[in-house]
Amino acid sequence: MHAALSELTVTIPVAPSMSMFDPVFVGIDEFGNPVYLDLVYHNLLDAGEPGGGKSVLIQNLVGHAFLCHDFTPVLLDPKWVELGMWMEAAEAAGGVFVGPDIEAALRVLRRLQKVMDRRYSWLVAHGRRKFLPSDLIKVIGIFIDELAYYTATTGTPEQQKEFIALVRDLVARGRACAMPVIAATQRPSVDIIPTSLRDLFGYRAAFRCTTPNSSDIILGHGWASAGFNAQAISPTTPGVFYLIAEGGIPHLVKAAYLTDAQIHQLVDYVTWIRRNGDPAPVPLAA
Numbered sequence: 001m002h003a004a005l006s007e008l009t010v011t012i013p014v015a016p017s018m019s020m021f022d023p024v025f026v027g028i029d030e031f032g033n034p035v036y037l038d039l040v041y042h043n044l045l046d047a048g049e050p051g052g053g054k055s056v057l058i059q060n061l062v063g064h065a066f067l068c069h070d071f072t073p074v075l076l077d078p079k080w081v082e083l084g085m086w087m088e089a090a091e092a093a094g095g096v097f098v099g100p101d102i103e104a105a106l107r108v109l110r111r112l113q114k115v116m117d118r119r120y121s122w123l124v125a126h127g128r129r130k131f132l133p134s135d136l137i138k139v140i141g142i143f144i145d146e147l148a149y150y151t152a153t154t155g156t157p158e159q160q161k162e163f164i165a166l167v168r169d170l171v172a173r174g175r176a177c178a179m180p181v182i183a184a185t186q187r188p189s190v191d192i193i194p195t196s197l198r199d200l201f202g203y204r205a206a207f208r209c210t211t212p213n214s215s216d217i218i219l220g221h222g223w224a225s226a227g228f229n230a231q232a233i234s235p236t237t238p239g240v241f242y243l244i245a246e247g248g249i250p251h252l253v254k255a256a257y258l259t260d261a262q263i264h265q266l267v268d269y270v271t272w273i274r275r276n277g278d279p280a281p282v283p284l285a286a
């Protein structure tokens with residue numbers, strides 16, 4: 001005898017099964033091997049000229065994050081059209097979405113700085129250096145799609161300066177306390193990404209650039225002349241980027257691609273499960 005649908009919906013556990021501490025799949029390398037990132041303990045700088053594929057990469061990471069039971073989203077997108085797609089899901093997940101309002105962005109970042117300070121106090125009190133999955137802490141993923149808008153385009157010079165200082169602090173201190181920053185910019189220039197800020201990003205993704213110098217601003221000085229030059233990426237292959245992880249050499253990667261329809265499906269799914277499902281993690285074998 002078949003169970004009625006109403007019975008099924010209450011007996012089948014539905015919730016995100018992954019953890020932010022799991023490796024995040026981003027694409028395949030030039031040898032066909034899958035490429036994973038360890039997002040929690042690193043930050044990611046995602047940069048390159050318009051149309052290179054930065055937003056597609058950020059959408060992959062956001063998609064993974066929302067499928068994790070231990071994710072709290074903080075999404076900043078002045079253009080609305082990328083991270084704005086997740087606005088409803090962010091609200092359902094107890095997070096926040098900010099559009100082009102720099103004062104609203106500053107309020108959120110100031111608050112995050114306080115949360116970070118409290119998390120550090122906890123670590124110190126427990127004699128620990130970083131959070132672990134066993135701490136069952138929410139990972140606050142801070143996604144910024146177009147850093148340059150807040151640091152160079154909108155607001156007063158004081159607001160821009162404060163924005164840069166807050167982001168720098170989060171990038172410098174956030175990773176030990178499960179608050180990684182994923183920041184994208186289509187302006188890889190030293191005024192937007194000074195070396196001192198760039199070097200705090202454990203992962204850097206360089207999509208096609210207009211000059212070898214821009215490529216070096218993302219990956220690090222000297223990589224273009226050593227043959228790792230994002231200017232050489234063909235404009236006909238969007239989604240290809242050089243990925244460097246701290247201490248390593250750049251690897252050529254093709255990002256996985258989610259269509260807008262797939263993103264909308266994901267948004268519906270993760271919003272629905274957070275509003276209606278069991279928020280507890282479900283083992284994959286269940």
Ligand SMILES: Nc1ncnc2c1ncn2[C@@H]1O[C@H](COP(=O)(O)OP(=O)(O)OP(=O)(O)O)[C@@H](O)[C@H]1O
Pocket residue numbers: 048049050051052053054055056057186207238239240254255256257
């Ligand atoms: N990994 C990929 N696989 C296939 N196509 C891709 C991939 N990445 C990007 N594209 C194509 O390139 C287009 C532009 O990508 P995307 O919007 O991510 O660029 P961007 O660098 O974010 O540009 P902008 O700075 O203008 O926002 C996409 O709409 C898609 O058609």
